[in-house]
Amino acid sequence: MTTVAVPLPAPAARARRLAGTGALLRLALRRDRVLIPAWVLGLGAVVAGTGSSFEALYDTAARRAALAVSMNGNGSMRALYGPVYGDSVGGLVAWRMAGFGAVLAAVMSLLIVVRHTREEEETGRQELLCAGAVGRRAPLTAALLTALLADAALAVVIAGSLAGSGRPAAGSLALGLGIGAAGLLFAALAAVAAQLTESARLAKGLTGAVLGLAFALRAAGDAGTDNSSPLTWLSPLGWSQHLRAYAGERWWPLALFAVATALVACAAYALTARRDLGMSFLPARPGPARAPRSLSGPLGLAWRLQRTTLAGWTLGFVCAGGIFGGLAKGAADLVGGNARTREVVARMGGQQDLTDAFLATMAGLLGLVAALFAVGAVLRLHGEETAGRAEPVLAGAVGRLRWAAGHLALAFGGSAVILAFGGLALSVSYGASAGDPLGRTGPVLAAALAQAPAVWTLTGLAVLVLGLLPRAAPAVWALVGGCLALGWVGPSLDLPRWAMDLSPYSHLPKLPGTDATAAPFLWLLALSALFTAAGLVGLRRRDLC
Amino acid sequence: MTTAISPAPAIRVDGLHKSFGRTHALDGLDLRVGAGEVHGFLGPNGAGKSTTIRVLLGLLRADGGTARLLGKDPWQDAVELHRRIAYVPGDLTLWRNLSGGEVIDLYGRLRGGLDAGRRAELLERFELDPTKKGRTYSKGNRQKVALVAAFASAPEVELLILDEPTSGLDPLMEEVFQNCVAEERDRGRTVLLSSHVLSEVEALCDRVSIIRGGRTVESGTLAELRHLTRTSVVAELAGPPGGLGDLPGVHGLELRGDRVSFQVETDKLDAVLGALGASGVRSLTSTPPTLEELFLRHYQDDARGAAVAR
Numbered sequence: 001m002t003t004v005a006v007p008l009p010a011p012a013a014r015a016r017r018l019a020g021t022g023a024l025l026r027l028a029l030r031r032d033r034v035l036i037p038a039w040v041l042g043l044g045a046v047v048a049g050t051g052s053s054f055e056a057l058y059d060t061a062a063r064r065a066a067l068a069v070s071m072n073g074n075g076s077m078r079a080l081y082g083p084v085y086g087d088s089v090g091g092l093v094a095w096r097m098a099g100f101g102a103v104l105a106a107v108m109s110l111l112i113v114v115r116h117t118r119e120e121e122e123t124g125r126q127e128l129l130c131a132g133a134v135g136r137r138a139p140l141t142a143a144l145l146t147a148l149l150a151d152a153a154l155a156v157v158i159a160g161s162l163a164g165s166g167r168p169a170a171g172s173l174a175l176g177l178g179i180g181a182a183g184l185l186f187a188a189l190a191a192v193a194a195q196l197t198e199s200a201r202l203a204k205g206l207t208g209a210v211l212g213l214a215f216a217l218r219a220a221g222d223a224g225t226d227n228s229s230p231l232t233w234l235s236p237l238g239w240s241q242h243l244r245a246y247a248g249e250r251w252w253p254l255a256l257f258a259v260a261t262a263l264v265a266c267a268a269y270a271l272t273a274r275r276d277l278g279m280s281f282l283p284a285r286p287g288p289a290r291a292p293r294s295l296s297g298p299l300g301l302a303w304r305l306q307r308t309t310l311a312g313w314t315l316g317f318v319c320a321g322g323i324f325g326g327l328a329k330g331a332a333d334l335v336g337g338n339a340r341t342r343e344v345v346a347r348m349g350g351q352q353d354l355t356d357a358f359l360a361t362m363a364g365l366l367g368l369v370a371a372l373f374a375v376g377a378v379l380r381l382h383g384e385e386t387a388g389r390a391e392p393v394l395a396g397a398v399g400r401l402r403w404a405a406g407h408l409a410l411a412f413g414g415s416a417v418i419l420a421f422g423g424l425a426l427s428v429s430y431g432a433s434a435g436d437p438l439g440r441t442g443p444v445l446a447a448a449l450a451q452a453p454a455v456w457t458l459t460g461l462a463v464l465v466l467g468l469l470p471r472a473a474p475a476v477w478a479l480v481g482g483c484l485a486l487g488w489v490g491p492s493l494d495l496p497r498w499a500m501d502l503s504p505y506s507h508l509p510k511l512p513g514t515d516a517t518a519a520p521f522l523w524l525l526a527l528s529a530l531f532t533a534a535g536l537v538g539l540r541r542r543d544l545c
Numbered sequence: 546m547t548t549a550i551s552p553a554p555a556i557r558v559d560g561l562h563k564s565f566g567r568t569h570a571l572d573g574l575d576l577r578v579g580a581g582e583v584h585g586f587l588g589p590n591g592a593g594k595s596t597t598i599r600v601l602l603g604l605l606r607a608d609g610g611t612a613r614l615l616g617k618d619p620w621q622d623a624v625e626l627h628r629r630i631a632y633v634p635g636d637l638t639l640w641r642n643l644s645g646g647e648v649i650d651l652y653g654r655l656r657g658g659l660d661a662g663r664r665a666e667l668l669e670r671f672e673l674d675p676t677k678k679g680r681t682y683s684k685g686n687r688q689k690v691a692l693v694a695a696f697a698s699a700p701e702v703e704l705l706i707l708d709e710p711t712s713g714l715d716p717l718m719e720e721v722f723q724n725c726v727a728e729e730r731d732r733g734r735t736v737l738l739s740s741h742v743l744s745e746v747e748a749l750c751d752r753v754s755i756i757r758g759g760r761t762v763e764s765g766t767l768a769e770l771r772h773l774t775r776t777s778v779v780a781e782l783a784g785p786p787g788g789l790g791d792l793p794g795v796h797g798l799e800l801r802g803d804r805v806s807f808q809v810e811t812d813k814l815d816a817v818l819g820a821l822g823a824s825g826v827r828s829l830t831s832t833p834p835t836l837e838e839l840f841l842r843h844y845q846d847d848a849r850g851a852a853v854a855r
Contacts, residue, residue: 122641198680199641286676287644295647296654305640388638392691395602395632395706396655399624544604 020134024142028116029149036150038478039108044157046485047097047175051162053495054092064092071095079223079327080361082238086247090167094175094245100488101175102240103215105154105183109147110190110207116143117191119200121278130277140191140272144265147187155180171246178240181257185236186211188261191268198280205312212316216323223327236260298398302406306377310414313373317366317422321448324362325429328355356513359430359444363512366422367451367505368487370415371458371480377411378462382473385545400540408463408532415455423448440512447511453524454504458483460531467538470545555580555615555704555735556601562609563596563759570596572759573610578737578752580703583730585750586739587840593759594739595635598708601737602632615703628657631695631702635709635739637687639679645690646675652694657701664697670721684713696725705729705736711745723748743836753836755843762843767836774834774842775808778817783825792817803827 029036058064068087071077084095117140120126126139159176163169186207193206214235221231221238232238239253294300381404384390394403427444431437462476483503490500500506504524509516556578563571571593578584588594599605601614603623612619617626639648653659668675671689682690688710695705711722719742726749729736740746746753753770755763763770775796786805790798794813799806809817811834821829 285678287642287647287678289644289646289675291647291650291654295643295651298655301651304643388634388636389640391599391602391604392632392634392637392652393655394604394623395627395630395634396652397624397627397657398655541606543606544599 015135017135017137018141019138020129020132021138021141021145024116024129024134024138025145028112028142028146032112032115032146032150036108036112036146036153039104040150040153040157042481043101043104043108043154044161046489047093047101047158048161048165050096050489051089051093051165051167054096055089058089058092061087064088067092068095079219079324082218082222082232082241085241085244086171088168088246090162090171090175090246093162093167094171094241094247096489098175098178098241098243098245099215099218099237101158101179102182102237103211105151105179106186106211106214106236107208108154109151109183109187110193110204110211112147112150113143113187113190114194114200114203114207116146118194118197118203122198122200124278127277136273137269140268144187144191147190148184151180151183151187154183168246170249174243174249174251175245177254178243178245181254181261182236182240185257185261185264188264188268192264192271195268195271195275196280201309205309209312209316212320216319219327220323297406298393298403299406299409301393302380302410306380306407306410306414309373309376310410310417313414313418314421317370317418318425320366320369321362321422321425321427322429324365325359325426325431326433328358328362328426328430329433353513357510359426359440359512360447360510360514362426363423363444363447363451364487364505364508364510366419366426366448367454367508368484370419370422370451370455371483373418374411374415374455374459375462375476375480377407377414378459378466379473379476380410381407382466382470385470391544394544401536404463404536404539411459411462412456415459416449416452419448419451419455420445443512450508450511450516450521451505453521453528454508456528457504457524457531460528460535463535464531464538465535467535467542470542553580553616554578555582556584556737557613558597558601558610559612560610561597561600561607561612563593563600563605563607570759571600571607571610574756574759575761575764576754577764578735580735581730581733582751583726583736583738583749585746585753586737586756587741587743587746587753588756589843592756594756595708596759597756598632598706598737598739601706602627602630628701629703631656631698631705633688633691633695633705633707633710635712636684637691639682639687639690641678641680643679644676645673645679645682645686648679648690649675649694649697652691653698656698658699659694659697660699664693667693667697667725670725671718685715685718688713689718692722692725696729703734705734707736708739709741710738711740711742719745743840747836755840757843763839770836770839771834772811774811774839776811776814776834777806777808777832778821779804779806779830780821781805781827781829782821783827786824787820789817789820789824792820 054064058067064087068084068091071081071084081096082099085091086094120129120139130139155176157176158179159169159172162172162175189210190203190207193203193210194200197203197206214237218232218235218238218241221229221233221235232242236257239256242250242253244250295304381390384393384407390403394400423445424441426448427441428437430444431439431441434440458476458480461479462473465476466473483505486495486500486503487505490503490506504527507520507524509520554577556576558574558576561571561574561576562569574593574597576586576597586594586597596605600607600612601619603619603626606620614626615629619626639645643651649664650659653664667673671693673686673689673693677686679687692710695707707726711719714722723745726736726738736749738746738750747767750767752766753764754761782803782805786798786800789795789805789807792813793816794810795817796808796810797806814831
């Protein structure tokens, strides 16, 4: 097989290239029969919950107006959530959810598309499928249609649940469509990434990096106090907000989504037509004939397998810290003396100086995201085991614990490293904007590192599940997702204390700017050590999958 | 069960049981592999060969029975034992971004070292390019990576456990493999060879165990096993075959002109040859039972679920 010529297409030839799409689509939906409903209903419930929570918390128009004014006057809050366009309950839901919901829809869509394209090729499953009467474009089309169905379902669930609880229909539709359309655009972007890279992991990482860039552009654009800078128009997450749900809906940003999605999807099809099955555009280079000294044992192997991932995460944390740090000074723009705003900010960041509160919020955000890295590093063990790569390693003179130790060192140590780099970038960038680059380095770095015990608690939980219930290992992601959701939207929802306390992050003091006692750190460290030890005991005793 | 074995067997398994949920993968399996012998480990798909090997490697914990490897417990003493064992899985999955050479070195170092000269020689004999990345190797070439790593292992390794090691190899490489196993035997290493390539087993193995449904159904040297089955005889006779058909142990007698063909149970051969001699033999071809026939008998028994004829 070489590059495929692409002339002609008579209608019949065109139909042939899509042959089998229906069957592949049914296969994808069957495989995702739990994944897609869980995402759609989970995300729908978060949006609906946000609506009822705002309704209860801000029950008068005056209170809502005050919140809107103070939030719009606060650069850091605008960077996090975007501006408030309307001060109805719906308007507040749209403010809180348009960007956040779009991020989650994008994550769902990119996971779906990569799962049914590059991952299928990487595992070799697609080879057998494509040997059937399946057109060259069918696998990509089926994957995109799966994402389309999931995003459409998400839009319907969000619009339906909000409209059903008394919000205006037009606004509900705008919010649902804005979130779903962002998801679909990222589905197309993931389709391009799946053509460019040879591994599913890299395809997800690449699309995730684009998503991070989109968030950063929107945050930077919204951080100014004037309504919104052109930067937000460069970000699809900004487009979702520019639909202005519940605030005089503007529908034409949907056309932006349509055009961008069509262009990106066309690019994906063009790329897929020009490459062989299983291949990418990055040519495989020969490697060394002998292993370096460093690759002599399980530790060296784990380092070799995860060092690129760690480098990518470190870079991402440095960029994120740098951007957030630059925004921190805007926190001082807050319209002073508004008790409500103080309350919301304080719930997220603590009772201290508002700049510190912002820095604490950002350190907390880094902490939440660092758990994704750490849990991913632990679950590499599960991947090695199920792929059969662990077996020949363990058939060497390698005990189970030594085999696990390499990846666990990466999980625990690596998460501390990325937190340190993120915290350093946060402090230096904030210091630079305040005219004293190293002024807050110590406290802000400490604030970032103080997240580690909570990250490690989730890491320990992943080890526990891996050791005792290896088949349930992927479910650890749902636990991490739950902690992320609690940390991100929980504070504005006024959830009961016990619900917030389910997340280890709720037990951390809001650093910098508050006094910290050792107790919560010690508790979390003890819990993490307990989980890890129990998981390792289980790992030693159980059969290899 | 069979002949006496050297006093310290390399592998000694008695009444091994292992269940996965409701499936009884191993149901009282016995296995003896003498030190220094090449032992064929045969059985239909799903008979429990790989499960046994995974128990022997300490990857699975047996539910019942005992297993001793080189005098030690495969679960308790796994790490210590693995310095003395090299393993080749039937289907090796490689890390996509590690080269074949790196993986060979890694597996060797995990056991305690490689013989560098032997490694270079084996790479040449197996015609394996060690600079290619894991994802670009074909099935046969992945198998070669595992074989080179095992055959080049340092002298401390006493036992090779090979689980369908030649799947995907071409006939030339199959020959290289057989030469390598013969060299390993000459060095005094013990080899447990699970395989479906019966010609390979016949050429290499001193003794054979056949398992079925998680139990051992035959074990012994090939000569002993042959003894249990039938020899095919074709003869041209000068006179009529007389009472040949009435002799015990003669089956499927066919007479065409002066040409007679039949199968005879191998331990009844003597009497049959006497009867043939009485009729005057012009020509005689006798074909010893192949392992294939032996094997098929057990497989077919398996399909019918019948008890094993002993």
